[in-house]
Amino acid sequence: MSACSVPAAAMPLPAKPGPCAFGMTGDTATALGAPDMQTPAPLLDDAAIRALFDTALAAARDWHAACPVQRGFAPWPDDLAYVPRAPVPVPGIAELIADPGEASDISRPLRDALLAIAPFVEWRLGYTEDEVGADFLRRYGWFELAGPEGHFHTLRTRITVGYWGRGLFYPRHQHEPEELYTVVSGHALFHADGEADLTLAPGQTRLHRANQPHALTTAQSPILTLVFWRGAGLAQPPRISAA
């Protein structure tokens, strides 16, 4: 079974919290021995941190290689160069580590590799409290794994990681590059202007066209995503769409 073998058509999800219907298991970060919410970043030397980033990049590459939709969207960049970046924590790291969402057997290596680098990442928020609210800013975050300003430099694409805790609404926003969301763990309801809403779970993807407004809602699960961009404007941030 490939990472994309679950059809992208809407599939029923349980109305109550619990294991999802996609062969996921109920493991949690606690079972992985992840630190609790108050634990500071582990003390690792630069070589050890670099090894964690290399592992995460390799897991992302494997994830991309396993999915024809991802391969069709953009080839894996062959010019990646590691860029040391100072960690920039955001409050949402604690929630990500405590509640990363259920992975599939195929997505678990990538989810766990992303959790491992989470304390060392240059996290970003990108929105103001007026735009998204204080609770949203405390329980979400994203970073650029690869791209013009990423932990691995490339000008050919932008590969970001985004996390949203349970019960958040990411308002309609847009950007010039085309975008392919892939779900690594958890699930969420995706909205896009002109298209039906769709709940996506690990292995499923969603394409957003250039400047197509889109939004996202989490309910009883968080969501962790790996997102690919292509086209002009790779270094530009998303912006909230007009009403």
Ligand code: ZN
């Ligand atoms: Zn987007």
